[in-house]
Every structure is written in C-alpha cells, then in structure tokens.
Amino acid sequence: EVRLVESGGGLIQPGGSLRLSCSASGITFSSHNMAWVRQAPGKGLEWISFITGSSSAIYYADSVKGRVTISRDNGKNSLFLQMNSLRVDDTATYYCARDLSGWSVFDLWGQGTLVTVSS
Amino acid sequence: EIVMTQSPATLSVSPGERATLSCRASQSIGINLAWYQQKPGQAPRLLISGASTRATGISARFSGGGSGTEFTLTISSLQSDDFAVYYCQQYNNWWRVTFGQGTKVEIK
Numbered sequence: 001e002v003r004l005v006e007s008g009g010g011l012i013q014p015g016g017s018l019r020l021s022c023s024a025s026g027i028t029f030s031s032h033n034m035a036w037v038r039q040a041p042g043k044g045l046e047w048i049s050f051i052t053g054s055s056s057a058i059y060y061a062d063s064v065k066g067r068v069t070i071s072r073d074n075g076k077n078s079l080f081l082q083m084n085s086l087r088v089d090d091t092a093t094y095y096c097a098r099d100l101s102g103w104s105v106f107d108l109w110g111q112g113t114l115v116t117v118s119s
Numbered sequence: 120e121i122v123m124t125q126s127p128a129t130l131s132v133s134p135g136e137r138a139t140l141s142c143r144a145s146q147s148i149g150i151n152l153a154w155y156q157q158k159p160g161q162a163p164r165l166l167i168s169g170a171s172t173r174a175t176g177i178s179a180r181f182s183g184g185g186s187g188t189e190f191t192l193t194i195s196s197l198q199s200d201d202f203a204v205y206y207c208q209q210y211n212n213w214w215r216v217t218f219g220q221g222t223k224v225e226i227k
Contacts, residue, residue, distance in 0.1 A: 037163075045155075045163065045206055045218040059214045095162055104213040105153050107174060109162035 002026035002108065004096050009113030016086050016117070022079040022096030022110055030054075030074035033099035035106060036081050038092035046092075049081065050104065064090075086117045121145055121209050125219035131227040132197050140222045142190040142207035151211035154183055154192045157221075158203045166205075167192065194224070202226055 008020040022034070035050045049070040050059045058070055069082040079096050093114050097106035122145040132138045142152065150170035155163040165174045167183040170190055180195045194201055207219040 044220045045157075045208075047216045047218065050214065050216075057214075061215070100165070100168070102213075103151070104210040104216045105165065105168045105208075106155075106163070107165045109164070111162055 004110035006110040006113035020081040029077040123219035140192040148211035
C-alpha cells in the first residue's frame, strides 16, 4: 500500500525540541523530493520545508528557518523534521508530502501529526 | 514571496449546482498552480496541477482554468462529497511554495 505515516508529535513546552518522522511505504522513496507542510488549528496550509531526493538541496520557510532541520534516510524510507526552540505559534498538525513532479506539487500526504506547544 | 488570495472565503451552494472558486496570485505564475481539497480531519488531496490537469482518479466534475495571476476551480453539479475546503497553491517558485487561505464550500 502506498502511504506516508507521520509520528513524533505531542505536547511540548515553549523552547523545547521535537523530532518528527515520516515513514514511507509502497513508493520508491529516494526518487521523490519531499516536504513538510503544517496547519495550525482552524487555519490554512503553510509550507515549511523541502528536501530533494538526494538531499542535495534543502529549503525552509522564513517562519522556521534557523529553528528546524529537514533530513531523510533513503535506506529507511524515512523523512525527518528536527524542531528546536519551539514557540506557541508552532502549534499545528504537521504533514509530510511527496512531490509528484519535481515542482512541489504534492500528490501523496500523510495523515499528519499534531504538535502542541504550550506551558 | 508570492501571495495567493482566494475568494470567496465561504461559498454556499445547493447540491446539484455549480461552484466557481477564484484564486489570484500577487505576480504572474504562468500555469504553475495546483488545487487541493481538504475535508475535516483529513489530509489535503491533490485535485489539479498545471492549472487545469486533473490528478489521477479525480472526477471530471472538477475543472481548472486560468493563467498568469487569475485562476478558477469549477465544480459542476456539486455532490455531498464535494463539500470541503479548497486550497490553491503556487509552485512557480517551487523552492518556496505558498497556499491560498482556502475557500470553504458549504451546503446551502
């Protein structure tokens, strides 16, 4: 079955760190660029990071730059997002998404993992 | 950053009617535009890319159009399964994509 499954979310205090994971199955993971997109409760979608299949290029949104690190392990079909210095406004459901075409069109999404930053 | 603006914020439509959603880009993006559908508690689903090309398995009731800065998503003959939030996304700057704020299509 083709699927992406995120994990690692939870309740964390402001200033804390969290590592999100996304496990891929049923796809040739290394052939695809991947991204993280988040959605604050009741809000719209916000792209936050992108990584090419070979990890040769990485991009971040200004809202998270310097605080998050995207990475991948193609041998384990896994995508990661290390999040540091978390803020209350980082509270969101975090989705991993597969790039269909190399142009950041996302045709496969995980179910999301909720990160709640609160004291 | 390319800003995407969707209108209206909410669209009330009766089942069987046509719905037309709009998306405007703050600068020209050619046809590098995608549309997604999101239902409550679910991840987004790709509907259209290249402004008008339906994704695999997407009903022909969904059609996209436009280029440059003005785009539309039309849903003909709305069915109960179509009531959801719809997002446009530009990928002209593929290294820094942006989404519109969404249009909620609700039952009238």
